[in-house]
Amino acid sequence: MGRRNDEEHDLFPADAQKQGPVVHDHRWAGDMYSSIRCSTALLGLLFVFDWGAGSLTVVRGTLWTTLAVLLFLALCPPRVTAGEGWLASRWLLRTRRVRTDLLVSVRCLEGVSQRLVLRDAFGDRVEIDPQVLVNNPGLWHRVDEDARRAAALGSLMCGATVLRRVAERIDRETAETVFKVSGLE
Template structure:
């Protein structure tokens, strides 16, 4: 279905941003500082070793700064946020957004790092670490509400299994936290 068809049928509307009911990744700031610290420690160690060896020069210092900057870019986490009908993942270079109330597929890709891939009816796609949803219950709640809307509309064609796994993981970790806090562990 083309987006122009959706406009004629009244399905397309821009996601409402800044409506006050948005949810954000609460651990993003800590992860960002951690990436900056790793890059700074690498730079300090490289400069210190080069200085101690007596080979520190402007060209080498520039190379070490570039290497530390590259490490920061690689480690910098995307900022995940969600609101009524949308989920966004903003990295250093771009922002990706999907309409969570018009999802057509959700896949869980396994590998070195597990990723949850969401696609909407307009062809947009967002990849995120499922741990972000596990660590942020309000973010998961916002996404889960819209997933149920997609299922009710019949637009979500595949992905129920992946979402059920994420939901079970969240329930398992939440129950563990409740038991730990109540002393029943």
């Protein structure tokens, strides 16, 4: 089975902006800055220690630079955006999109870091950190609304429990924030 053609399905029309507002992860820029800052700090420390020890060479400098670049790649957050009926995750050179109004499954992958995997009726999939949805109520609202639409249409076969857990987590953290701000903690 070959990859689908976007024009054939007209999944992400050029006039997506007209369909409704596009929401972004508002913490992405700060997270990107932190990943740059951490990798630069590591590179600086490695250079200073190696230079102080008198063992800094071109080969070692290249090794330290490679190590800092690898740290940046590990920490670099994907940019998550959503609009009416779609969600996109862009990481450095690749963008993955999924039709949230045609979701087939939503799974939660456990491990070192929790990941939410959304798969649509066309076989496309996007992996995102659930914390992105927790931190961005606009993104969560967009995904939740479209997932409800997919469930009503009968395309969302599995994932209602996962979405309910994410909703409960968002409600719990929102309530905690309200209590902290109001001094009722």
